[in-house]
Amino acid sequence: xxxxxxxxxxxxxxxxxxxxxxxxxxxxxxxxxxxxxxxxxxxxxxxxxxxxxxxxxxxxxxxxxxxxxxxxxxxxxxxxxxxxxxxxxxxxxxxxxxxxxxxxxxxxxxxxxxxxxxxxxxxxxxxxxxxxxxxxxxxxxxxxxxxxxxxxxxxxxxxxxxxxxxxxxxxxxxxxxxxxxxxxxxxxxxxxxxxxxxxxxxxxxxxxxxx
Numbered sequence: 678x679x680x681x682x683x684x685x686x687x688x689x690x691x692x693x694x695x696x697x698x699x700x701x702x703x704x705x706x707x708x709x710x711x712x713x714x715x716x717x718x719x720x721x722x723x724x725x726x727x728x729x730x731x732x733x734x735x736x737x738x739x740x741x742x743x744x745x746x747x748x749x750x751x752x753x754x755x756x757x758x759x760x761x762x763x764x765x766x767x768x769x770x771x772x773x774x775x776x777x778x779x780x781x782x783x784x785x786x787x788x789x790x791x792x793x794x795x796x797x798x799x800x801x802x803x804x805x806x807x808x809x810x811x812x813x814x815x816x817x818x819x820x821x822x823x824x825x826x827x828x829x830x831x832x833x834x835x836x837x838x839x840x841x842x843x844x845x846x847x848x849x850x851x852x853x854x855x856x857x858x859x860x861x862x863x864x865x866x867x868x869x870x871x872x873x874x875x876x877x878x879x880x881x882x883x884x885x886x887x888x
Contacts, residue, residue, distance in 0.1 A: 713886035772831035802829035
């Protein structure tokens with residue numbers, strides 16, 4: 678058997694030690710960082726307050742591995758809106774077509790697009806899913822927040838964050854999603870009201886998380 682030269686021992690020890698750090702942090706200590714300073718102000722009240730026997734909480738944890746979530750609904754101008762706010766340290770569970778988890782399965786997405794909207798802190802990327810000629814009409818809009826910033830491409834954002842999170846631990850992604858149901862002629866009004874809700878949600882995030 679050939680023995681490894683001792684002159685490489687120091688270099689190899691440094692490499693092994695460096696590789697061991699993320700393994701220990703993630704596998705043994707389960708280090709996680711919440712970059713929101715006041716997450717309870719972002720999502721107020723226990724999720725179980727609007728949960729039926731814990732079934733919705735089980736769904737959120739199973740589907741998204743959620744650390745926090747909240748849902749609600751409201752009506753305005755004859756339109757019905759349902760919204761969901763979900764936070765998860767498993768970001769990919771949130772950003773891969775999240776509308777499929779919230780809209781009834783019989784509805785099929787016709788097209789998706791991205792709109793950049795000017796907000797108080799700069800442009801905000803709003804993702805949208807349109808459902809074609811359904812009656813009532815359905816429109817889904819959402820924003821994704823990662824490392825305290827709204828992201829247009831979550832794939833690129835995760836790749837950029839990977840080296841940092843390898844050492845420091847993961848940070849959660851936050852999904853703000855709203856869907857509207859109304860007459861087929863009310864699409865522009867749906868877009869407008871969903872846009873307003875998302876802008877207000879982003880301002881609430883900035884206030885609660887001090888980004």
